[in-house]
Amino acid sequence: MIIDGHAHLFHPKVISNVKKRKNMVEILDLQTNGAKERTGVSSLENALKSNGVRGCLVLPTAGAKEVGRTNESFYRMVKGSKLLYTAGTLHPGYDANKEELIKFKSRDIKGIKFCSFSQKFALDDPATYQLFNLIRKFNKKENSGFFVILDTLYGADKFFGSNSKHNTTPGLLAKLIRNFPEINFIAAHMGGLAAPFSEICKNLTPMDNLFLDTSNAAHVLSEKEFVYLLKTHGPEHIIFGTDWPWFTHLPEINLQKSMLEKAGFSSMDMEFVFSKNMACLAGITLLTA
Numbered sequence: 001m002i003i004d005g006h007a008h009l010f011h012p013k014v015i016s017n018v019k020k021r022k023n024m025v026e027i028l029d030l031q032t033n034g035a036k037e038r039t040g041v042s043s044l045e046n047a048l049k050s051n052g053v054r055g056c057l058v059l060p061t062a063g064a065k066e067v068g069r070t071n072e073s074f075y076r077m078v079k080g081s082k083l084l085y086t087a088g089t090l091h092p093g094y095d096a097n098k099e100e101l102i103k104f105k106s107r108d109i110k111g112i113k114f115c116s117f118s119q120k121f122a123l124d125d126p127a128t129y130q131l132f133n134l135i136r137k138f139n140k141k142e143n144s145g146f147f148v149i150l151d152t153l154y155g156a157d158k159f160f161g162s163n164s165k166h167n168t169t170p171g172l173l174a175k176l177i178r179n180f181p182e183i184n185f186i187a188a189h190m191g192g193l194a195a196p197f198s199e200i201c202k203n204l205t206p207m208d209n210l211f212l213d214t215s216n217a218a219h220v221l222s223e224k225e226f227v228y229l230l231k232t233h234g235p236e237h238i239i240f241g242t243d244w245p246w247f248t249h250l251p252e253i254n255l256q257k258s259m260l261e262k263a264g265f266s267s268m269d270m271e272f273v274f275s276k277n278m279a280c281l282a283g284i285t286l287l288t289a
Helices: 012-019 022-028 040-051 064-078 097-106 126-142 156-160 171-181 196-202 223-233 250-263 267-282
Strands: 003-007 055-058 085-086 113-114 147-150 184-187 210-213
Touching: 003 267, 012 022, 040 055, 040 085, 055 064, 055 267, 064 085, 064 097, 097 126, 126 171, 171 184, 171 196, 196 223, 210 223, 223 250, 250 267
Parallel strands: 003 055, 055 085, 113 147, 147 184, 184 210
Antiparallel strands: none
């Protein structure tokens, strides 16, 4: 069974905006050709069905003023789908994060997605730590099981002209993870998309509450670097993700199988990467039929 732990339902305008940034597209090896056709629930569901993928976590983010509206929109988009699950999103500048967390719990939404550069907040800001402390309280007092997915695009300010203080770096991310052991974290893109490999290795050492997802990273890291991270963190802390619509399922499945084999992962190890880890975090029931 395969679960895609990292996918997006982008508006075509987002895809157009990214395509304009040719240097970034080249560095990240984004498959932008045809990406405009890979939008919407039906397109994603068809891609999943045709490639034997049994579940997919969609990752929304929003500015402070749009958090509630975005969460409601994504919940309604995937409601009733047998394949799609949605994360929620929050923001340090949003004044109703507690109410959103209550809503997440009632809807069995466990994942919370953040992208600091696009949401315009700093990981080390006191308001950010207050927000993560709120998530921690829900996990400790109410056994909510909330986990966090963080985008890790390194040097996003150079690609998007955003505030450099809002960048996510392996160092800032590691500090956050260590400060909140009650929260499981997924560091997208193997911990640092286009980050210096030495920074990833130095800061994101194995931790009980740290998971890495595979999305995009194998297109940026060398094979040796990627396999090193797989071996270092182990199969129970790696999560398969495609970053759809920037990449498509069959090529990514084949690429990751090849990488996992090179890391010496057994078929049982691969089950953790391709489905069991995400199913456990998100509360997805695995059906073999």
